[in-house]
Amino acid sequence: MKKIIPVIFLLTMISIKGNSQQFSAGFQSGIGTFSMQQLKKLNEAAMKVLPFDTKVVENFPIYFYYRSSILMKIKRISFGPVYTFQSTGSRISGKDYSGEYRFDMIINSNAPGIYAEVDFLEQNKLQFSFYSIFGVLLSSLRMKEYLYILEETVTDNNYKFKAFNMFAEPGFRLSYPVKFLDIGINAGYQIQFGNKSFYFIENKNAKLVNPESEDPVKPGWNGFRFGLSVFYTF
């Protein structure tokens, strides 16, 4: 249901198009850094209880994000709904001739919000803008633990959690019009706020906690966002 919200926004904006405004729809993709401090600590705690040595081979690295928006521009100000999808993850791994152990965490967020942009400067069609996004972070975490020893699968478990938080992302954008498209690059920093931790998808009262500190674990989407955008103006 939540996945069709961006589509509804887009169709709504198309229907209210008037002669005095300029509308555009765009798609943006780029890379982001993600702090995920508490999930990293959770990995550390998980490694400590293992009787054999392992390594964190992937630790919530920089990964792609995807964003789409529909904007209405009045004079120098553009605004409209925006939807962002982000994803990253981690893996604890150990493998030898006798078997393999993996502990994967994959975290995604669906983030609907409001996009606002103000044009600052325009020179030789090159336009410099300041933008800001406010929205909600609907995070989902999937843990997968897998143990295979002596040709026998000992453990193959999946656990799913969710969390709800808010975010803001201020940044700059530099764009250049090419025919009916507006192509740009942007740089920003996403700040997560709100203190909601992960809960078990099948039981909201069951929180995900760090077994060492016994603190609830929440997502950490804070980080830079660098992207390339394409807007179609109509």
Next chain:
Amino acid sequence: MAEQTKKFRLLLLLSAIPLLYACEYEPHKIYERVVDENVSPPEIQAVELNLDYDTIYLYAQKEIHFSFLSDNQKILAVRFTIDGTEQYLVNSNSGTFTLDYRMFNNGLHSLVLEVYTASGSGSIAEHLGAEGFLFSKSWVIVIDRDHSSGMRSDVSNGYLTLSWNRYHGYDIKEYTLYRWTQWNIRNEIARTNSCSFTDSTYVGEGTRYEVEVSTNKGGSLSWCMLELANELPKLTFFVSETNDNIIAWNKSKYYSAVDTFKLATSSGYSGIYTEVKSTRNPDDTTYITTALFGDNISLKLKLVPRNNILYSPSNYPRFESSLNTLLGFSFKPGVANYYHITQVSKDEFVYILNCDSLVRYSVSEKRVVERLGYKTNGCSMCNFVSFDVSASGKYLTTHVDCTQDVMLTNSGNLGNKIIRNLDYLSEQNQFTRIPASDVSTIILNKGNEGFYIYNFTGSSSLGFYKNKTGDGQGLAISMNGDYIFLKDDSLRLVYFDNTGFRNIWSQSRYNELKFCGFDGVNSDRFVIWDGSMFSFKHCSDFSTIYEFSLTDNLILSIDYHNQEMLTYVIGHLYVRSLTDGTLVKDIPTHLDPTNWFYSCILVNHAVICLAGIIYFIK
């Protein structure tokens, strides 16, 4: 056309949105751990393991102490299984496993020891305990839970010989034999490596033997035990055919261990014993007592051991057999109450046993030939208190049931009985005597008014004698029922026929006779004894048939069938001929037959006393 192009581009843009969801992060890197797959197995050394032999005989709980060392890989666990079932597991290289033999059935079992070590490879499987080296060793366990009952006793050459099953364990040092001297107090009597032992000190007084196994390491195990009951010779008493009173005992099983057999007697229950015999011959097992017929004597047979740790004055009773008996042939089995012994035929007498049975006993057969148990109908009471028999003993009358009905039965077949309620003629109670004839007529006394002559089988009253005084009653009736001996205004012998009563003889009721009665064989005879002259009289005219002088103290009984009488003079029972009063047998005795408990009768040449003894004259 331009509008259509715009819509196409917009649609293209929208169709890209779902692609966002295909861009989820997916981990893919792997950490290859550094391990040594080809590691050699360790050398395991048993530092401690107290299982020295391949076969373990398990007779008690055993603690297995173990400790192992490995030259390289760490010992992770030690595991014991029995018959494939895990009994003990410890995640260490040492420990103690308690092997409880009671948990297993008798027989052979397989004990397996497994030592688990790490593999040394450092692999995941090793760390999780799924990979390692396993060393195992097995033993055969033999379980015998019944060894404690494997002790036996035997007698060899007059000595007690004990034997027991062999202890198969390899750690045996010797067997230690104990003997109880008091309850739960034991003395060591031997140490041996043999599985048998002869106890030359045991004479059969009863004790308990215990055997323990002493082990090389200083331990001990309760191996077996045996309790021996008292087997001292049993004293018995019997009367020989020559009326000798013989005390006898069976030969001691352990005669070789006995030094002396000592017999002591005591009169009655005085507790003062006098030694009457002492012998060292184990085959000399009899003693003839000089005590008299009817004497109550107590006897003790003491076995003096040649050597016995227990033999001391305080323990003398353990070495003694005792017996208390009345001298005479006993016809009384065990403890029972006997009443009213009465002759009923040439060879038999009847008595009341425990007030609920009539018992008929044959003198010649020396046994009970019939017993009539009678259950009271409708109430709880003593069934038989007394009874009367006809002159010959053919019929027996008594009261039964709560209604005091009158029962007439054939003494030769007590079960052939007739019971009638005769209260309509005269109210009955269990103390009312019912004299009967051999033709089943009875005297039915009616208070102080007189008595009926009643035909019991015909169920009719034949006549009524009305008293002249207030306390008369019919005392006896002749065999044929035609003569009545009664007490009214005088003692009378009267003749009765269906027309009435005719006086034959009478005398003052205050001049009581010492003995009188109808002959039990000749229906026309009546005997009378005034204390000096014993006479047989014709009933028809009371003329004397014959008579003789008799000056004894008391006539106890007359056996008409065998023509003998039993009389009493203090210190003597006399059996005399009924023909002329000559003495047939003089039986010295301390019995006082005037005491009802010691009353005696004469039946078929035998004196039968209520105390339960018989003296056979022939």
